[in-house]
Amino acid sequence: MMGRQFSSYGRGPQGHRLVLTLGLASAVLLILVGVSTNLVSEYIAELGLPRPLVIGVFLGCAALALLFTALQLRQQTAQARRSPERRAKERRQALARVTAAMRSALDRALGAVPQLPLVTESRPDLVRHPDALPDAAIGEAGRPKVHEEPLATIFDETGQALLLLGPGGSGKSTLLARLCLDLCERVAPDDATPCVPVLVNLTSWADERRSFEQWLADAIVDTYPGIGPDLARELIEDRALAVLLDGLDEIPTVRHRRRALREIDAFLAAGSCPLAAACRTEDFDGLTTPTGITYAVEVLRPTRERVQEFLTGLGTPAALSVRDVPATDRKWWSMMRSVIMLGIVARVSSVDAHADLVSEGTPSERRRHLMAVYVATLLRRRGGRRGGFAHDDAHRWLAWLATWMTRHGQTEFYVDRLPVDWIRDVSEMEKIKPPARDPVLLVFYMVAAYLLVVEGGTIEIAAPTLTFMTSSMAAVTNAHIHHSSTTEPIRLVWRLRWSWAFPALVVVPFVTLGAWAAVNAADNGVLRVVAYMLLSTPVAMFAYAITPTSAPDQAGLPPGMRLRGSRRRARRGALLVGLPLALVLGVPVVLGARSMTFGLFAVAMMASCLMFACSDICGGVPARQYANLFRALRRTGRGPKDYLGFLDWARERLLLEANGSALRFPHREIQRHLAETWDEGAARVA
Numbered sequence: 001m002m003g004r005q006f007s008s009y010g011r012g013p014q015g016h017r018l019v020l021t022l023g024l025a026s027a028v029l030l031i032l033v034g035v036s037t038n039l040v041s042e043y044i045a046e047l048g049l050p051r052p053l054v055i056g057v058f059l060g061c062a063a064l065a066l067l068f069t070a071l072q073l074r075q076q077t078a079q080a081r082r083s084p085e086r087r088a089k090e091r092r093q094a095l096a097r098v099t100a101a102m103r104s105a106l107d108r109a110l111g112a113v114p115q116l117p118l119v120t121e122s123r124p125d126l127v128r129h130p131d132a133l134p135d136a137a138i139g140e141a142g143r144p145k146v147h148e149e150p151l152a153t154i155f156d157e158t159g160q161a162l163l164l165l166g167p168g169g170s171g172k173s174t175l176l177a178r179l180c181l182d183l184c185e186r187v188a189p190d191d192a193t194p195c196v197p198v199l200v201n202l203t204s205w206a207d208e209r210r211s212f213e214q215w216l217a218d219a220i221v222d223t224y225p226g227i228g229p230d231l232a233r234e235l236i237e238d239r240a241l242a243v244l245l246d247g248l249d250e251i252p253t254v255r256h257r258r259r260a261l262r263e264i265d266a267f268l269a270a271g272s273c274p275l276a277a278a279c280r281t282e283d284f285d286g287l288t289t290p291t292g293i294t295y296a297v298e299v300l301r302p303t304r305e306r307v308q309e310f311l312t313g314l315g316t317p318a319a320l321s322v323r324d325v326p327a328t329d330r331k332w333w334s335m336m337r338s339v340i341m342l343g344i345v346a347r348v349s350s351v352d353a354h355a356d357l358v359s360e361g362t363p364s365e366r367r368r369h370l371m372a373v374y375v376a377t378l379l380r381r382r383g384g385r386r387g388g389f390a391h392d393d394a395h396r397w398l399a400w401l402a403t404w405m406t407r408h409g410q411t412e413f414y415v416d417r418l419p420v421d422w423i424r425d426v427s428e429m430e431k432i433k434p435p436a437r438d439p440v441l442l443v444f445y446m447v448a449a450y451l452l453v454v455e456g457g458t459i460e461i462a463a464p465t466l467t468f469m470t471s472s473m474a475a476v477t478n479a480h481i482h483h484s485s486t487t488e489p490i491r492l493v494w495r496l497r498w499s500w501a502f503p504a505l506v507v508v509p510f511v512t513l514g515a516w517a518a519v520n521a522a523d524n525g526v527l528r529v530v531a532y533m534l535l536s537t538p539v540a541m542f543a544y545a546i547t548p549t550s551a552p553d554q555a556g557l558p559p560g561m562r563l564r565g566s567r568r569r570a571r572r573g574a575l576l577v578g579l580p581l582a583l584v585l586g587v588p589v590v591l592g593a594r595s596m597t598f599g600l601f602a603v604a605m606m607a608s609c610l611m612f613a614c615s616d617i618c619g620g621v622p623a624r625q626y627a628n629l630f631r632a633l634r635r636t637g638r639g640p641k642d643y644l645g646f647l648d649w650a651r652e653r654l655l656l657e658a659n660g661s662a663l664r665f666p667h668r669e670i671q672r673h674l675a676e677t678w679d680e681g682a683a684r685v686a
Helices: 002-007 013-047 051-080 084-110 151-157 172-185 212-223 229-237 254-270 304-314 317-323 330-336 339-351 363-379 391-407 420-427 437-456 459-482 501-520 525-535 537-545 561-592 596-635 643-652 668-676 680-685
Strands: 120-122 161-166 196-201 241-246 275-280 295-299 492-496 546-549 657-659 662-664
Touching: 084 172, 084 196, 084 229, 151 161, 151 172, 151 295, 161 172, 172 196, 172 241, 172 275, 196 212, 212 229, 212 254, 254 275, 304 317, 304 330, 304 339, 317 339, 330 339, 330 363, 339 363, 363 391, 363 668, 391 420, 391 643, 391 668, 420 596, 492 561, 501 525, 561 596
Parallel strands: 161 275, 161 295, 196 241, 241 275
Antiparallel strands: 120 295, 492 546, 657 662
16 A cells, blocks of 8 residues: 555655655664664673674664665656656557447447437527637527537537536437547547547546545546556646546435536636536536536437337337337327437347337336336346346346435445445344354364363463464454444455555564574573564564555456455465464474374464464455355345356346446436336245
């Protein structure tokens, strides 16, 4: 973590002051080496300590401090020496990543389905300065102009500061994705300083205490893997990007939306850059357009004639049956003039050409029937890397997820930081705790102490074993404290609180002295116990150096990767830290035991405690919390045991989509439909 923190000081006087401070500290430490060595040398003979050992400890500390200072100075020098050619190359790579992401998003949203051309209409009443509108934005006789050209053309002709409105399901997100791709493709390959368009969703930014620029940098890193925090901040500071904002209507409250618009206005006032924002028309009522926005358009619903032409072009019996509904059925055609409904018809008919899409009943019943056919079609969709789930079970699990998100007014779901509301709704508990391991460990310790002291008969063997058991107990308790909050999500252990240099400055002297004491203790039992206590400091410092985090993933990783990473770190901590420590420190125990069997038994107990402790410190506690939560999901009929695998399966069938490290339903209409089908009784029976 410290490396990340220091990287934020890559430029400016703060970084130089930091490096200078570290250098001075190293120099002072070097001076102390000489002074301390001279002072201690007078008492070395009385204490019985070898002079080379004392000098070696001080020199080791000084060398570690110098190495740490040199590494940080090298890092900041490399950042300061970034050439213009390297910066241009990084921006071109970022542009390529955004282009690939937009093409992938449009392919998932449209696939082989034909795209219906959308028409927009100018909204001069929403612009702060309508007199400054260009001639291309004004229609005949002063009427609002209807635009049939692509949104990129409108964006260029009206000042590259656009507000895009439209009813729900009108295709705003697709228009913004197409605009982002068009802006990416128009950049010349030989442009030395390209402008990088980015499309981010405003859902994750509500009433946070971060500024808009800070949120935007994190959102870019999270949405586009490969774009680092330094490059994102540099693009924002240089205004070398085009910002496309989707989901203004998904910010929970009107107060938060007003604050978001004020922050956007301040961002544009601090330095202009191309910007477009999208919002539902009904959710923009009562809001004020930022001063920096020069033009506003609203997506018009397609006419019935254009819808019929689109359905005729599909050519499947299912689409033609929708087209042949009489024009007198106005409620039906009012529903079919929605772009989201046309997309559903097109996707279903491309999979099942004879699907029954037209039904009788009220408008809500007909809509529900159409959505049910769509969801069932996606559940039957073949392909993907994972095996299948039963359709009824998958539908019920998705219905629960949609119900919870709708109940709490959310459109995105972070599987890597489950909130407390989710835990309460699933298990009716305030928080998910790991299995009660402390009482089990206490009984284990008592049995071990009895066997070692009574049966072994040597305090020299019992003391180091109990020392390591106590160390593991402290480590587990520390992990429990880190994860005992009932007001925050489950926090995944992910990063170091400091770099490894700081724990090494403390651990190396203690381990060195402990090793010397263990070798030279001979028959002194007290000195041997002290030696093993000194040798147990790596576990304590290891527990202190790692801290959990509940912040959103800012590394651009897909949903679920942080949880999987925490599991891997728990296994690696047990195998690569706990087991080697137990083997190395258990050698004196085996050699000093009365019998080989007794020594191996003591080493096995030490290995178990150390492996448990290191596993918990590295990520085992939150991994078990999630395992208990997923077990509660399965027990209550709300999800399978392999919940991460099910979420991946749903993404492959286009029932969920990833937005950075968050998951969301492709559209709020689908989320609402699934939420309406949730049946608590059926879940209990299942």
